[in-house]
Amino acid sequence: MYRYDEFDKNFVAARVAEFSDQVARRLSGELTEEQFRPLRLMNGVYLQLHAYMLRVAIPYGTLSSKQMHKLAHIARVYDRGYGHFTTRQNLQYNWPALKDMPAVLAELAEVEMHALQTSGNCIRNVTADHFAGVAADEIADPRPASEILRQWSSIHPEFSYLPRKFKIAVTGAATDRAAIQVHDIGLQVVKNDKGELGFVVYVGGGQGRTPMVAKKIRDFLPEQDLLAYCTAILRVYNLEGRRDNKYKARIKILVHEMGTEELRQAVETEFDALRDSELKLPESDIRAIESYFSLPDLAERAAGHGTLAAAQKANSNFAAWVQQNTIAHRHPDYRAVTVSLKPIGGIPGDASADQMDLLADIASKYSYDELRVSHEQNIIFPHIALDDLKAVYDLLVPAELATANAGLISDIIACPGLDYCALANARSIPVAQKISERFADMQRQRDIGELKLKISGCINACGHHHVGHIGILGVEKKGEELYQITLGGSADENTSIGEIIGRGFGPDEITDAIETVVETYLANRLNADENFLAAYRRLGPAPFKEILYAQSVATSLTNSTL
Amino acid sequence: MKVLTANRLTDGEAQFYSSSGWVGEFQKSEVADTAEAESRLATIGALAYANNEVIDVNLIDVVRKDGKLHALRLRERIRAEGPTIEYVGKSAAWGI
Numbered sequence: 001m002y003r004y005d006e007f008d009k010n011f012v013a014a015r016v017a018e019f020s021d022q023v024a025r026r027l028s029g030e031l032t033e034e035q036f037r038p039l040r041l042m043n044g045v046y047l048q049l050h051a052y053m054l055r056v057a058i059p060y061g062t063l064s065s066k067q068m069h070k071l072a073h074i075a076r077v078y079d080r081g082y083g084h085f086t087t088r089q090n091l092q093y094n095w096p097a098l099k100d101m102p103a104v105l106a107e108l109a110e111v112e113m114h115a116l117q118t119s120g121n122c123i124r125n126v127t128a129d130h131f132a133g134v135a136a137d138e139i140a141d142p143r144p145a146s147e148i149l150r151q152w153s154s155i156h157p158e159f160s161y162l163p164r165k166f167k168i169a170v171t172g173a174a175t176d177r178a179a180i181q182v183h184d185i186g187l188q189v190v191k192n193d194k195g196e197l198g199f200v201v202y203v204g205g206g207q208g209r210t211p212m213v214a215k216k217i218r219d220f221l222p223e224q225d226l227l228a229y230c231t232a233i234l235r236v237y238n239l240e241g242r243r244d245n246k247y248k249a250r251i252k253i254l255v256h257e258m259g260t261e262e263l264r265q266a267v268e269t270e271f272d273a274l275r276d277s278e279l280k281l282p283e284s285d286i287r288a289i290e291s292y293f294s295l296p297d298l299a300e301r302a303a304g305h306g307t308l309a310a311a312q313k314a315n316s317n318f319a320a321w322v323q324q325n326t327i328a329h330r331h332p333d334y335r336a337v338t339v340s341l342k343p344i345g346g347i348p349g350d351a352s353a354d355q356m357d358l359l360a361d362i363a364s365k366y367s368y369d370e371l372r373v374s375h376e377q378n379i380i381f382p383h384i385a386l387d388d389l390k391a392v393y394d395l396l397v398p399a400e401l402a403t404a405n406a407g408l409i410s411d412i413i414a415c416p417g418l419d420y421c422a423l424a425n426a427r428s429i430p431v432a433q434k435i436s437e438r439f440a441d442m443q444r445q446r447d448i449g450e451l452k453l454k455i456s457g458c459i460n461a462c463g464h465h466h467v468g469h470i471g472i473l474g475v476e477k478k479g480e481e482l483y484q485i486t487l488g489g490s491a492d493e494n495t496s497i498g499e500i501i502g503r504g505f506g507p508d509e510i511t512d513a514i515e516t517v518v519e520t521y522l523a524n525r526l527n528a529d530e531n532f533l534a535a536y537r538r539l540g541p542a543p544f545k546e547i548l549y550a551q552s553v554a555t556s557l558t559n560s561t562l
Numbered sequence: 563m564k565v566l567t568a569n570r571l572t573d574g575e576a577q578f579y580s581s582s583g584w585v586g587e588f589q590k591s592e593v594a595d596t597a598e599a600e601s602r603l604a605t606i607g608a609l610a611y612a613n614n615e616v617i618d619v620n621l622i623d624v625v626r627k628d629g630k631l632h633a634l635r636l637r638e639r640i641r642a643e644g645p646t647i648e649y650v651g652k653s654a655a656w657g658i
Contacts, residue, residue, distance in 0.1 A: 027572065029614040047618060049641045052574035082649065094649075097573035347647060418637060419645040427640075429647050479635060 020102035044115025061089030072356035123153035130374035142172035163241035164249035179491035204255030207461035232270035304386030349377035417457030424457035426474025565591035568616035588642035
């Protein structure tokens, strides 16, 4: 893992001191709210419905046991005993007091964490594949590039007041687990014909009220040119991006209005002027950052192949969990484990302080001290020996952390919605809970197969509904919550934006509607190997629409005759 | 009918203006049912904001139902009553 150097330590300490002073001046009345608001936002402090919210950055979703313990401690001491892991691989506390922020940030700094650039019109926390450095299909670990970008973008003087926020995601494999094509910049690690590392560069993806899939503007960017090229993109955006209308200020709108080719040319022109500047990354610097992310010295644990097989045979629930929640590791004696934060009927992404402590303890003992946060709001143990899987499972079960639903319909992404968020128009969490309960039968979930269901409580799309195989968008209509369904979205290497299927459904109707969609899929799929997305792409919306709305008409006719 | 609401500066918690000042209980809110009363509450809110007691000050629409105050918008009902979900993680004696 990356460790702070002296510069990082001093920089974060200075920011804690600066913000502590700003908080004190706000509380004394020396600063007005108008003056203070942009300052608190730059430090990750929002005001939500019930309280302030603090968003803590977890760069590329990687954290140590010590850091997870600290997050638990803060939840217990300064909040209400829990935290919410987000689609940005961050953690949000829902109830911290402003007067406690200096203490919280000082505690975070003790473990090399902070809340900088988790808000505001700047380059946000860089996200990456949660199986980085582990996945058997990976070309190279995306985290060294992510860390280089983190260092470059932290209080970057030129890019601290962009037209709008700016998000970068990096994947190290052809299979995209980081949703790079719905980011402002998406980077995919590739190798060229000479075996050199570089990136495919996508630009202008995003969700929100105008969802767009990113456009590829470069097939191969040499790794030493990473900062020069990203600077070129940011420079074009900073200069040409719209500032007159916040809803048209993201780079996706600029790409759309300029056209991909014209934007690409503008970026390449800027890049030509920068490529041989001090932004060119020295080979030694790249390799030095890379060394922080090298695989731990994993012990050979070949005996695990036999013990795992025996344990799976003896316990079908454990076998199902291994099948669903673990993936192949580079080292054959290990697997990467997804710890589901989606118990049936639970709140997606929430973890109590006790659960966080348990996860930290397990990581310390069994996962080489490392955890990850996935953008799908789960926790990953990257290195669990086959021989230890049963012990880990047995620890997770009583803590309600062993639901074997990774990638299934109850592994729902949901934003905090109107239960917490000041921007939301409708609740997300109760909708997720009801759907999860409706599909509680694990065998039924496995029969349905891979299905990504994503829920947002407003058009800002923090719950990624646009790229859900099934997406749900909560809106407010005439003072009531209404839920629109989109189908056919995807955030993988074949990214697509879901299509709105028709009129929305009330809170009491949406679970039935989702079940109807799922049953329609099951009735129409070619076979069990054709997953929901593949079936939808083959069938189109017609059969789903037909049944959904025919049923609604029948229901209203029945109701009107009663 | 309107009541005056805001978030307390020090901890951000939702507050409602009552006859005894700012309180956390929505049902204790002072109700304005005339233009003059609304104007008075608005002045109180502006003053409290200027004095750095509260932020995000708003007058919200309410009705009385069965003798109880009821915010018209769901957003305000949730603000008044808290999240509609059980949110505190279950504590238990797990561990290694």
